Amino acid sequence: MIERATVRVRPGSFxxxxxxxxxxxNAQIHPLVRYxxxxxxxxxAARYAHLHPxxxxxxxxxxxxxxxxxxxxxxxxxxxxxxxxxxxxxYVIETNSCPSGQKSIPRMEEGQEQGGYRRLLEDAFLPMxxxxxxxxxxxxxxWDKNPMETSGYAAxxxxxxxxxxxxxxxxxxxxxxxxxxxxxxxxxxRTPEGDWLEVRAAFRYVxxxxxxxxxxxxxxxxxxxxxxxxxxxxxxxxxxxxxxLHNAKLADAHLRIEVPETIWDVSLAEIPLWVERMGGFAVVxxxxxxxxxxxWTITSPGELxxxxxxxxxYDRFIVQQLIGNVGWSSRSRRGPIFxxxxxxxxxxxxxxxxxxxxxxxxxxxxxxxxIYARRARGALESSAPADSWDVLGTNLSIKHQDGSWxxxxxxxxxxxxxxxxRLGVGLDDLIDAYVQTVLAVSxxxxxxxxxxxxxxxxxxxxxxxxxxxxxxxxxxxx
Numbered sequence: 001m002i003e004r005a006t007v008r009v010r011p012g013s014f015x016x017x018x019x020x021x022x023x024x025x026n027a028q029i030h031p032l033v034r035y036x037x038x039x040x041x042x043x044x045a046a047r048y049a050h051l052h053p054x055x056x057x058x059x060x061x062x063x064x065x066x067x068x069x070x071x072x073x074x075x076x077x078x079x080x081x082x083x084x085x086x087x088x089x090x091y092v093i094e095t096n097s098c099p100s101g102q103k104s105i106p107r108m109e110e111g112q113e114q115g116g117y118r119r120l121l122e123d124a125f126l127p128m129x130x131x132x133x134x135x136x137x138x139x140x141x142x143w144d145k146n147p148m149e150t151s152g153y154a155a156x157x158x159x160x161x162x163x164x165x166x167x168x169x170x171x172x173x174x175x176x177x178x179x180x181x182x183x184x185x186x187x188x189x190r191t192p193e194g195d196w197l198e199v200r201a202a203f204r205y206v207x208x209x210x211x212x213x214x215x216x217x218x219x220x221x222x223x224x225x226x227x228x229x230x231x232x233x234x235x236x237x238x239x240x241x242x243x244x245l246h247n248a249k250l251a252d253a254h255l256r257i258e259v260p261e262t263i264w265d266v267s268l269a270e271i272p273l274w275v276e277r278m279g280g281f282a283v284v285x286x287x288x289x290x291x292x293x294x295x296w297t298i299t300s301p302g303e304l305x306x307x308x309x310x311x312x313x314y315d316r317f318i319v320q321q322l323i324g325n326v327g328w329s330s331r332s333r334r335g336p337i338f339x340x341x342x343x344x345x346x347x348x349x350x351x352x353x354x355x356x357x358x359x360x361x362x363x364x365x366x367x368x369x370x371i372y373a374r375r376a377r378g379a380l381e382s383s384a385p386a387d388s389w390d391v392l393g394t395n396l397s398i399k400h401q402d403g404s405w406x407x408x409x410x411x412x413x414x415x416x417x418x419x420x421x422r423l424g425v426g427l428d429d430l431i432d433a434y435v436q437t438v439l440a441v442s443x444x445x446x447x448x449x450x451x452x453x454x455x456x457x458x459x460x461x462x463x464x465x466x467x468x469x470x471x472x473x474x475x476x477x478x
Contacts, residue, residue: 006178006192007167009141009154016113019152020103021409027416029106036430037108037368041065044431051428052254059253063438065365070452071228071445072124073369075099075358076437077394080425081323081337088340090433091258091323092243093354095440097224097233098205101358101370103148106416116358116370117149117156121203123367124360125223126160129201135186135219137198140166142179142214142222143205150205157203166191166199172208179213181477187220207234209288211476216451216458227451227458230467230476232444236318237287238467239444240264246443257439260321261332265468268312274319275304278330281384283320286312288472297322297392299384316469324392328384341380342413343424349379353413353423354394357437366438371430373413373423 016025041064049057074097078090107115139157143150151167158165168189170179178190187199201221206214216227224233232239240262247256260283263274275282275298284307286294296307299322321330321337329336341350358370378390385391396408413419451459464473 004169004171004174004178006169006190007151007154008192009151009158009165009167011158011162011164014114014152014155014159019117019148019155020115021148021412023409023412023414024104024106027106027414027418029108030415030417030420032427033371033415033420033430034108036427041365041367044434047428048431048435054254056253059250059255060435063255063435063442066361066442067363067365068361068442068445070225070231070448071097071233071441072128072361073097073099073120073224073359074228074233074437074441074444075101075356075370076433076440078355078357078433078436079323080340080353080355080423080429082340083335083337084326088429089258090355090429090436091260091337092436092440093260094236095233095239095437095444097228097444098207099356099358100146100149101356101372102152104356104372104412104414105370106414114152114156114159117152118160119367120360120369121153121157121160123362123364125157125201125203127363128221128223129161131221133219134200134221135184135198137186137200137220138166138189139163140168140187140189140199140202141205142168142170142202144169144171144208144210146205153203153205166197170206170210170213172212177213181215181218185215185219187214187218187222209475210234213477215477217456225448227448228444230463231448231451235288235467235472236285237264237316237469238447239440240318241466242443242447243440246439246446249446250439255439257443258436260323260337261330261334262321263319264316266317266319267315268308268317271308271317271319272304278319278321278332281322281324281328281330283322285318285320286314287316287318287469288314295393297388299324299328299388300386303388314469314471316472322392324384324388325380325382327382339380340424342375342422345422351379352376352392352394355423355425355433357433359434359437359441361441366441368434371415371433373415373419375411375413377411 045060076095077093082088102116141154154165154167188196214226232242243257282298284296321332329338353375360369374394
């Protein structure tokens with residue numbers, strides 16, 4: 001049963017057992033991951049520039065020290081992939097504006113039971129509370145999934161501020177939502193007693209089409225505002241365009257967001273043409289979904305036919321280069337790439353795994369918040385599988401019939417002494433993942449800045465022009 005009532009969370013209510021996976025509570029963080037998380041941005045920049053001689057260290061320093069305007073908390077999903085010559089890179093698959101991760105990483109310090117929850121709120125959220133011009137009112141955490149983490153953020157925020165924080169469910173399609181926007185464009189929430197209360201600042205973990213019930217910008221300080229979702233944080237179409245624009249800006253510094261080749265603004269009828277162009281192997285995506293929903297890996301004509309026969313909410317799609325195994329990956333302009341995968345197990349099986357890298361951004365620039373990995377259900381095969389999602393899909397989220405969400409946590413790969421070595425990644429791969437995540441977040445923030453007018457309003461006409469999908473534009477709250 002989904003909880004649909006607002007909960008008042010008071011200081012002193014944080015209990016680690018409620019906000020971390022049981023496996024995480026008893027895990028010891030891997031020494032290499034601990035060492036990476038102890039590095040400051042200056043040392044990371046020096047190492048990255050040393051390994052990429054064409055990249056000036058000043059450019060890396062500037063990237064890591066930059067302060068975003070809207071996108072203050074994000075996470076990238078990355079694949080560790082190789083080309084036929086053996087060159088390996090971390091590739092950004094998508095960037096999330098409300099990423100999970102805190103419940104999945106062992107704590108850096110045993111004495112700090114609130115772990116990364118506290119780091120993100122202290123270094124990124126609290127500085128935003130000191131902004132001038134915020135309305136008076138309460139603090140809230142808005143959520144539609146992941147109650148383990150969202151309630152953790154609410155409890156830690158209550159401890160840091162010394163005041164009660166309201167944990168407010170914001171489900172898509174709720175006939176009587178406990179949140180609304182008033183005439184002053186300030187968010188209001190319904191308290192447990194049934195009264196309406198203005199909110200001065202809200203931590204947002206609303207992931208399912210948040211733009212149809214939360215405005216892109218508002219007087220309430222929202223962390224992150226919904227314009228970030230529309231600019232690429234929950235919009236793969238605009239994310240691809242944001243990466244392309246940002247890569248052009250970075251070209252002189254020889255920096256680049258590494259992404260699989262992506263074709264955007266594709267109609268349903270055009271999908272077979274682009275799949276054929278990629279050699280029959282591709283990934284088709286509904287650009288506006290998340291949590292593994294609306295993503296279809298194509299390795300056979302039957303899988304393509306199933307996508308074409310579905311009923312789709314939106315008019316436009318993206319078609320992306322598929323990263324598969326050595327013998328079955330997409331053709332692309334830059335050549336094929338394939339999964340490095342996990343270290344073979346005792347049965348000599350290798351699995352696809354991604355790395356989720358979460359970052360925050362505060363007055364001193366970017367910092368890492370959490371890292372974890374996820375593996376696919378089935379092992380990589382030498383020939384293209386009949387059901388490719390089982391071999392290539394890594395997302396852990398499961399949507400139940402009642403609209404609630406579950407997690408296949410048995411496929412979670414922790415950054416602990418037991419699991420980490422199975423990934424086959426090293427310190428320099430983590431540094432690469434961090435820099436790629438920061439670049440991706442920065443690109444989407446730049447796009448979000450373009451979508452906000454000088455008067456602080458959402459640029460609806462510009463958005464409709466660069467994201468020509470009438471079904472999506474009609475959903476965005478005015």
